[in-house]
Amino acid sequence: DTEVTQTPKHLVMGMTNKKSLKCEQHMGHRAMYWYKQKAKKPPELMFVYSYEKLSINESVPSRFSPECPNSSLLNLHLHALQPEDSALYLCASSQLGELYGYTFGSGTRLTVV
């Protein structure tokens, strides 16, 4: 298995809703990442997990809450989002201590209404 799987592929949510994005990989990668990408812009780093522990939080608002329950799974919990949070949310994973690029999932297209 050489993929990063993200679900759902599309999500529409209201500003008062609570939802979660899911990311899964079975490549044995011990680093996992959440990126946010607006249309025609580069991905922007949100969170980094190493060995299931949060190592980087790039000053992301608390309405985004990451969780890494095990080495294969990464979640992003969403609550009270704003319309400007609408974007493509990308999950990625990588080997630790090795000079490989990331493996990206296909992303979740989030629309906040």
Added chain:
Amino acid sequence: AQSVAQPEDQVNVAEGNPLTVKCTYSVSGNPYLFWYVQYPNRGLQFLLKYITGDNLVKGSYGFEAEFNKSQTSFHLKKPSALVSDSALYFCAVRDANSGAGSYQLTFGKGTKLSVIP
């Protein structure tokens, strides 16, 4: 801080012609450079990387990139463009170790490649 610059927002090339997508970098140590491609509404796909060794790096789908230390450049190239190569291309540089062996990739703004039939 490390950064990459992609000076062209868009590159247009005729099918069958060679293509070049430009990238320059700024790093404080050894550069670790990557190219990714993104098709509409999809995630990023890894094309190739430069870590060390030969300055000409070969990657997926017939792409290659030339590392030039003196010009701090890492341009993406392909000898003969296909219509299916039309996509958004990102150059990226690896930041320093973020802790416990993980690292950040910092991306350029992206270059939209359009291959005209």
